[in-house]
Amino acid sequence: MFEVSNEFYYIVFGYFVLILSIGLWAGQNNKTSESHLVAGRSIGPLVGGAALAATQMSAGTFVGTMGVHYLTGASYIWFWPGLWLGWVVSALWVAPKFQQFKGGVTVPDFVEQRYNSKLGKVIAALLIIVAYTVYLIAQYVAGGIVMNTIFGIPVVWGAFITIAVTMIYTLKGGMRATAYSDFVQALIMAGCFLAAIPIVFYQAGGLNFVGSYLTELDPAITGWHYGFKDLIGFAAAFGFSMAISPYELARMYSLKSKKTVRLAIGISFILQAVVGISVAVGGMAMRSLFPVLNNPDNASSVMAINVLPPIVGALLMVAILASIMSTVSGVMIVSSSGVSHDIYGILKPNATDKEKMLLNRIAVVVLAFIPLYFALNPFDMVQFIVMAQASLVASFFFALVVFGLNWKGATRLGALSSMIGGLITVLIWLFVLDSPFDINEVIPGVIVSTILLVVVSRFTKPVPNENLKPFFKDVQ
Secondary structure: OOOOOHHHHHHHHHHHHHHHHHHHHHHHHOOOHHHHHHHHHOEOHHHHHHHHHHHHOOHHHHHHHHHHHHHHOHHHHHHHHHHHHHHHHHHHHHHHHHHHOOOOOOHHHHHHHHHOOHHHHHHHHHHHHHHHHHHHHHHHHHHHHHHHHHHOOOHHHHHHHHHHHHHHHHHHHHHHHHHHHHHHHHHHHHHHHHHHHHHHHHHHOOHHHHHHHHHHHOHHHHOOOOOHHHHHHHHHHHHHHHHHOHHHHHHHOOEOOHHHHHHHHHHHHHHHHHHHHHHHHHHHHHHHHOOOOOOHHHHHHHHHHHHOOHHHHHHHHHHHHHHHHHHHHHHHHHHHHHHHHHHHHHHOOOOOHHHHHHHHHHHHHHHHHHHHHHHOOOOOOHHHHHHHHHHHHHHHHHHHHHHHHHOOOOOHHHHHHHHHHHHHHHHHHHHHOOOHHHOOOHHHHHHHHHHHHHHHHHOOOOOOHHHHOOOOOOOO
């Protein structure tokens, strides 16, 4: 444990109080399961854009990405263009149509309506729950690392505190609480990292010294640690998944209009660019100050405690906690709705709104704690856990969503084969073939799922026009 000033405790405690207060305030207007899940479709572009950015910038960014830059240097930054290309795909061909679909509040709702398939809805919900269980493992590991670094408490208790605070405001406030708390958290993330980087470089001896020192330490740090094939794989994993990410698409339902969707995505771009550049240069500056950290994922925490002034460092730690909690809350909303709204709604079509709300809250608690068991066991660096779930999500949802919203010919059997085929391909590529040719699993996963969707759809019964009407204006 490092020496921690009282300011750290006061600021971190104040942050927890603020976030819990937002949750309690936002929850006052949640009278139905729809208002709980989509915030009454009332979120504007500024809050919506900040929420999109905050949810995307998870522990994978502030702990994992910074750790990778600390360890490997500058070349990893080239995954960002791939991720942003995914946002462009979403802004042009996915998100606006999702926002205009008033017949659902979840991504599996879209699957059921577009493909006329209750089975598809259940499969989609189950796949989301499994993939996001993997994602939560990364968030919990990061939360435990942060709490352990600051306070010296065991990682398990650090993860537990992160879960507990996030769970309370998510249970009470739903999507509205998540959106407004994410707005605050996104401002904290971008502002704190932007302010911290000049201080870190001053302490490290300036930009020129850091560059020359790292080049002498290992030329690959300022050059190309990762090759072209690696970077294409990273960019594809994040880009394909971001275009159709269920926890981001669920937020599209909460936005006011089609115009709001595109403005919100533009605002999120700006916030992500600020953070992406700050995290990259910050990780490399930390390598020059602390060349041999035991765990690269500790770079951001050590920077806050050992390098920055106490108040700035405390705010930076709050930003890191904010990145974790904003993602955890978004994932909790999506995963729990998969149980209460999607699966239970199919099993019991006449379920009351009160029953669904109760089951949703139970699901939040249960699904929040299942990944904790796995987080306690040794895992790879946080960023690579995040990348694994991104590949899973892209493999079974990219073709299903992008083609389904823009091609009337996609059929029910085509969708089912696409989801299952994409998932099986990724699992075989990873665990049976052991990633042949060093190609990221997302590439064969998306290719196979797309081929299956198109080919099977060509030879199977088309979807009724009634199911296509919400997504295609020319269908009568």
